[in-house]
Amino acid sequence: MSDASTSRNMSPQLRKVAERAKREPKAQFHSLAHLIDREALARAYARVRKDAAVGVDGVTKEQYGQNLERNLADLHERLRTQRYRHQPIKRVHIPKDKGKTRPIGIAAVEDKIVEDAIREVLEAVYEQDFLDCSYGFRRGRSAHDAIRALQEAMTAGEASWILEADIVSYFDRIDRAALTEMLRDRVPDGSLMRLVGKCLRVGVLDGEEFASPEVGTPQGSILSPLLGNVYLHHVLDLWFEREVKPRLVGRATLVRYADDLTIGFTHREDAERVMRVLEKRMGRFGLTLHPDKTRVLDFRRPGRSARRGPSTFDFLGFTWRWTRTKNGTGWRVACETRSARLTRSIKSIYEWCRSHRHRPIEEQRTALARRIQGHMNYFAVSGNGRAISALNYWARCAWFKWLRRRSNRWRLTWAKFNELARGLPQPRIMVRLWGRQ
Numbered sequence: 001m002s003d004a005s006t007s008r009n010m011s012p013q014l015r016k017v018a019e020r021a022k023r024e025p026k027a028q029f030h031s032l033a034h035l036i037d038r039e040a041l042a043r044a045y046a047r048v049r050k051d052a053a054v055g056v057d058g059v060t061k062e063q064y065g066q067n068l069e070r071n072l073a074d075l076h077e078r079l080r081t082q083r084y085r086h087q088p089i090k091r092v093h094i095p096k097d098k099g100k101t102r103p104i105g106i107a108a109v110e111d112k113i114v115e116d117a118i119r120e121v122l123e124a125v126y127e128q129d130f131l132d133c134s135y136g137f138r139r140g141r142s143a144h145d146a147i148r149a150l151q152e153a154m155t156a157g158e159a160s161w162i163l164e165a166d167i168v169s170y171f172d173r174i175d176r177a178a179l180t181e182m183l184r185d186r187v188p189d190g191s192l193m194r195l196v197g198k199c200l201r202v203g204v205l206d207g208e209e210f211a212s213p214e215v216g217t218p219q220g221s222i223l224s225p226l227l228g229n230v231y232l233h234h235v236l237d238l239w240f241e242r243e244v245k246p247r248l249v250g251r252a253t254l255v256r257y258a259d260d261l262t263i264g265f266t267h268r269e270d271a272e273r274v275m276r277v278l279e280k281r282m283g284r285f286g287l288t289l290h291p292d293k294t295r296v297l298d299f300r301r302p303g304r305s306a307r308r309g310p311s312t313f314d315f316l317g318f319t320w321r322w323t324r325t326k327n328g329t330g331w332r333v334a335c336e337t338r339s340a341r342l343t344r345s346i347k348s349i350y351e352w353c354r355s356h357r358h359r360p361i362e363e364q365r366t367a368l369a370r371r372i373q374g375h376m377n378y379f380a381v382s383g384n385g386r387a388i389s390a391l392n393y394w395a396r397c398a399w400f401k402w403l404r405r406r407s408n409r410w411r412l413t414w415a416k417f418n419e420l421a422r423g424l425p426q427p428r429i430m431v432r433l434w435g436r437q
Contacts, residue, residue, distance in 0.1 A: 055108030104220035136258030159264020
């Protein structure tokens with residue numbers, strides 16, 4: 001493998017594209033659409049989840065795969081002759097904090113295959129362009145890597161002042177014309193751009209209402225995360241690296257995970273100045289910063305005699321704060337599960353235990369263990385043991401409560417319950433955050 005960002009599953013042709021993109025940062029790719037061949041479509045089909053939600057046509061992955069060779073051959077022919085049409089996206093609403101919902105789009109299986117094949121081709125190019133400050137939806141990078149990068153900057157004193165920025169409804173407000181121009185600058189392939197346009201301009205079916213938004217990328221689309229990264233790569237990352245940082249008095253660290261971003265500064269004046277110009281920069285590309293969630297805060301390391309740390313802020317599902325070291329003589333940066341996120345997780349498990357209490361015990365234990373482990377895989381980071389223990393404790397209490405209500409004749413004691421709960425994960429740290437503490 002070369003030093004280009006490539007994947008072992010990448011075809012030899014795509015590997016050559018990635019290597020050239022790495023070697024020639026200003027090169028343009030005029031012919032990439034032919035790489036979306038039957039083999040690429042087959043790879044994309046294999047990546048579709050078996051339990052993926054169905055789109056407007058109601059076809060599951062299993063049903064589509066019953067005549068896979070014929071279906072892929074027909075799809076490839078329609079793509080080749082430009083007769084392919086993206087079906088409308090089915091919109092569903094998933095719950096968020098404080099009773100709010102987040103709309104996401106569900107594409108048909110065939111459209112997911114096309115979107116993922118396009119993503120594979122574009123990713124071969126843009127993975128070579130993206131900067132180190134970008135972590136979201138990128139191969140070999142995760143939210144934990146973003147957390148480590150920010151924590152190390154704070155611990156080293158390079159993020160004493162934090163610019164916390166929140167982009168309002170980011171994916172819904174992307175300027176499609178500006179995005180298309182950004183893509184054409186690197187990939188002026190008319191056939192591929194037509195396909196991207198079909199995925200961008202697809203209609204949305206929300207219940208019985210059909211809409212055709214003129215801005216934004218469909219949330220839930222396989223292609224949207226990559227397109228969102230390309231947009232902010234030009235709007236924010238390159239601008240900050242090339243135009244902003246050279247004009248600052250001190251040092252600055254940008255950490256971005258998709259549209260979640262935080263910038264750390266050594267000097268307050270730099271932070272306040274960037275906040276002013278950042279709002280104007282976002283406005284030029286149709287984006288708006290939330291006035292109540294965008295601020296500059298003091299995050300300097302407290303002195304030895306200080307009783308408490310400075311302000312806290314939220315980033316990537318965690319509340320960040322300075323806390324005392326174990327020996328009580330110093331301070332360290334800690335990431336703790338946001339209280340609202342922890343409460344929502346506990347309530348979700350409680351409701352699940354209530355609604356599934358009559359299912360077989362072994363089935364309940366397996367499903368509950370999977371839920372707890374899934375939460376721990378993300379939130380069980382160094383210094384967050386208290387929140388992980390709290391979730392584990394309340395999950396067991398909820399299961400115990402609703403198991404006891406299965407029948408008045410079944411007297412379940414806590415001792416018997418502990419025998420049943422042996423298969424549940426024990427609270428432990430899953431991710432070690434490195435940094436000079």
